[in-house]
Amino acid sequence: TSRRISCLVALILCLIDSSDALLSHQFTSRVVGNRHHHSINTRRVVSKTTTSNHISRREKRSCKQSSTSLAAADERKPWELLRFISQSSKFVTLPPLPFTAKSPIKRKMGVGESIWEAGNPNNFFNFAPLDDVVMGGASSSNIDNNTGIWTGKVTDANNGGFVGVRSTPFQGGSLSLDMSECKGVEIRFRQGNGKRFKFVVRDSTDFNGICWTTSFDAKANGSIRIPFSNQVPTVFAKTVSGASFNVYDVVGLQFAYSKFEYDGKLNENFDVGDFTLQIAELKTY
Numbered sequence: 001t002s003r004r005i006s007c008l009v010a011l012i013l014c015l016i017d018s019s020d021a022l023l024s025h026q027f028t029s030r031v032v033g034n035r036h037h038h039s040i041n042t043r044r045v046v047s048k049t050t051t052s053n054h055i056s057r058r059e060k061r062s063c064k065q066s067s068t069s070l071a072a073a074d075e076r077k078p079w080e081l082l083r084f085i086s087q088s089s090k091f092v093t094l095p096p097l098p099f100t101a102k103s104p105i106k107r108k109m110g111v112g113e114s115i116w117e118a119g120n121p122n123n124f125f126n127f128a129p130l131d132d133v134v135m136g137g138a139s140s141s142n143i144d145n146n147t148g149i150w151t152g153k154v155t156d157a158n159n160g161g162f163v164g165v166r167s168t169p170f171q172g173g174s175l176s177l178d179m180s181e182c183k184g185v186e187i188r189f190r191q192g193n194g195k196r197f198k199f200v201v202r203d204s205t206d207f208n209g210i211c212w213t214t215s216f217d218a219k220a221n222g223s224i225r226i227p228f229s230n231q232v233p234t235v236f237a238k239t240v241s242g243a244s245f246n247v248y249d250v251v252g253l254q255f256a257y258s259k260f261e262y263d264g265k266l267n268e269n270f271d272v273g274d275f276t277l278q279i280a281e282l283k284t285y
Contacts, residue, residue, distance in 0.1 A: 075157040077138040090128045091166055091207060091252075093173035104170075106249075108178045115177075115185065115253070115282040116167075118148030124175060125167040127279070130254070132160035139163045141257075148279040149191075154257065154272050161272070162258035165279075166200075170251060173205070177250040179284060184227040185253075188280040192218020195257065196269035197277065199226050202252030203245060210235055211254065212245050215261060217269055218277055225285055238263055253282065 109115070116123050123145070131152070132139045137160020141152025152163045170176060187199060197218055200211040212231040216224050233243040237260050255277070259270050 075155075077155075077157045079136050079158070080133055080138075083140075084133050087128070087130050088134060088207070090168055091130065093169045093205070102174070104174055104176045104251075106176055106178045108180075109182055109284050111182055111284055113284050115284065117281045118279065119146045124171045125169070125253075127165040127255075128168055129164070130166045131163045132158075135160065137161065141165070143279075148281075149276065150255070150279060151274070151276045153274050154259070154270075156259060156272055161260065162256055163275075164254060164256040164258075166254040167252050169205070178248050179228075179250050180247050182247075182284040183229075184225055184285060186223055186225045186283050186285045187216075188223045188282075189218050190221045190278040190280060191276045192220060192222075193276070194219060194269060195271075195275060195277070196261075196267050198254075198256040198258065198261075200252075200254035200256065201226075201228070201231065201245075201250060202254065203247075203249050205251050208235065210240060210243055213262075215267075232262060234262060237261070255279065 114120070116125065116127075126145045127143050127150075129141045129143060129152070131137065131141055136158050137155075138157045139152065139154045139160050139162060141150060141163040143150040143165045150165055154161060154163055185199070185201070195218055196215055199214050199216060202209060202211065204210060211234045212228075213234045214226045214231055216226070218224075228245060228247060231245060233240045233245070237258065239262050257270070257275055257277070259267055259272070261267050
C-alpha cells in the first residue's frame, strides 16, 4: 500500500510540474505565434512592392506553419487525464522498500556496442510514448518496439504541438550506462521523410530533468551520429546555462517531434498531421 501511495504522489508531482510548464508554454506559443505572424505579413507587403510571386521555400513553410498555428490557437480539445497517467506512469520508478535500497549497477559501454535494437529480446529497456498530453495537448503517437515504427498525429490544439517516445527505466531502474569511452550515439532509421526530430540523452532520473538535446533531419533511410560534445541542455525546449553532461551516468534516451526547436524558434522541417519514423538501432561510436 505504501508503495502505491508513493507512486501516486510521484504522479501528482509530475502533474503539477507539467501544469506549470503548460502555462509557460501557452504564453510563449501565443507571443511567438503573434510575432511570427506579424513578420510574415511584413514580408508579404515588401514582396508585393519589390518582386511579385517570389516567395522562397522557407517562407512558404513558415507561412503554412504560422497560419496553421493561428488557426489552432483557439481550438480546444478535452484533456485526456487517463492518457496522461498511462503515459507518465511508465517512466516513474517505484521507491524501494525500507532497507532494500541499492545503487544502480553501472554498465560500461564500449565503442560500437548496441544500446537498443528493434525486435531484440535482450534490450534492457523499451520505448514508450510521451506526448504533449503531459502538458495539456492533444497530439498522440505509438511505437512498436518489435519493428521500431513510431507513428502518430501531431496537432497544436490546446497550444500543444509535439510527440515523443522515451526509454523506460533501464532494467526497471537498476541500471545506468557509463559511456565515457564513447564519443556519442549513432542512430539508424527509416521513413524519416526529411522531418526534423530531436534526440535526447538523460543523465538524471528526474521526470522533468535536463534534456541533452540534438536536432537532426531524418531522410528516407540512413544513419546519423549524435556527438555528446554538440548536445544542447534544455528543459521544456528552453536552453539552460551552467549545466554539465554526466557521461558516466546515462539513464534515459528519448526522441521528440515538435513544432518548436529551442527558445521559441519554430522547427522549419515540421508539419502538423500524420508522421512516421522507424528507429532501427541505437549504438555507441
